[in-house]
Amino acid sequence: MSTPSLGLGRMHSPVAPDRNLPLPAPRRAIGTQSRVPKEFVHLRYDDSVLVTDWHRTGAMNFRVTATWRIWTAGRRAAGFAAGAMKAAQMVRQTGLLLAHRSSGAPLTHAVLLRTFDFAFDVERLEAERKPTSLVLDVVCEITKSRGRSISGLRMTMSIHCAGRQVGTAATGFEWIPPGVYRRLRGAHAEAVRDQAPLPAPVPPAQVDCTADVEVVLTPTDTAGRWLLRGDFRNTALFDHPVDHVPGLVMIEAAQQAARLVTAQRTFSRQPHHGFRTYVEFDSPCWIGAQPAAEVRGTTTVRVTGHQNGAKVFTTTLTGPGS
Structure with missing residues (x-):
């Protein structure tokens, strides 16, 4: 999905799986600035990856870097130019990346989106008219586990550009084995x-x-x-x-x-x-x-x-x- 000027609410998504197809083995993205393999954010195209790196800042705290991109005319025709879509994609990719890399969510599991909130100063970011580096500070909370394995996270995010807050977000993911998902659907x-x-x-x-x-x-x-x-x-x-x-x-x-x-x-x-x-x-x-x-x-x-x-x-x- 907190600053008073931006506003923040809550999106409830009790049954919104992000995907249900097996992912290929991860490999490094080639020819892009991102160090995040596209498979960890459930994408097929390197240039669709907005998150660029991540590291742990506390037991359940993380810092993710990302790029707010200004797409070329060719990508505009594919639907990437809308500011709200880029904001939603950035939050989605951050959640998926941390679910897989920090909490061990298997790439073969179906990821269920439970909550998804965001508020971005889209006009400010679009006004730059050039790729802009963003920092997302993320606080995670375990919401579900199976034995010693984590199977669900809630994440709250504060998004900054050049030291100024430009957005807030909150999202929650759970992941289930392919067989369980097939029975569910x-x-x-x-x-x-x-x-x-x-x-x-x-x-x-x-x-x-x-x-x-x-x-x-x-x-x-x-x-x-x-x-x-x-x-x-x-x-x-x-x-x-x-x-x-x-x-x-x-x-x-x-x-x-x-x-x-x-x-x-x-x-x-x-x-x-x-x-x-x-x-x-x-x-x-x-x-x-x-x-x-x-x-x-x-x-x-x-x-x-x-x-x-x-x-x-x-x-x-x-x-x-x-």
Whole structure:
């Protein structure tokens, strides 16, 4: 996911696994500045790795370094340019890195995302218009163990740039063996590799995008309501085949829906998220957004997702007022 100016809340994600496919044996990244092998953050592409190094500063305290990147036009088309997406990816990668490297989470296990909160000063970081070095100071707490082995962590993070705080975050992970995950997912355990033709997206410019591949919403005849769409070609959201819609897609859908109902460009404070269940690929998911009254120069939007008649996702986003 604390400074008063940034705001911080809590995202509850009781059943949001980060992945369910076996990872290849780790190897050093080649041709990048990162010392973190991409396998430790569950990615296929070296240039998608934002975390660069880590070391222990206490028994359960760590310092992680990362780079806030300004992507080239080619990567923009893959969905990497959005500030909220980079913030979410940085928090996600930090949590995965520490789960594997500091707590022994096996690379073959499925990682379950339990909580995920973040608030970043995105506009300040984007204004640099160049790669910017960040420092994430992380405090870990063991939340689950099996015998002497750790199987769950909660992490709180303070993010700094040139000595100034630019963000806060909190996240919690658990990891389970592949067999347990397969039983948990049942008929939906297999990763989806082929995608049927997608419906037409909202015009990209309306959600601060430049290409259809970045847009995760399809318009409907109902105001404030859209059909969720996720293009597998968007490697920022679909780095590798997965068995359910990734949480990052839902976060991006909330951002885009909030822009559509308020004409606001940036929502850098994400004070509450809730993943109630998996969002599956085999049935439509409907996204709704409702802005709240502006209070003290702040705009708040509540976004929900429904699938098969049940609520699967809720989030509240906050940004500067109009």
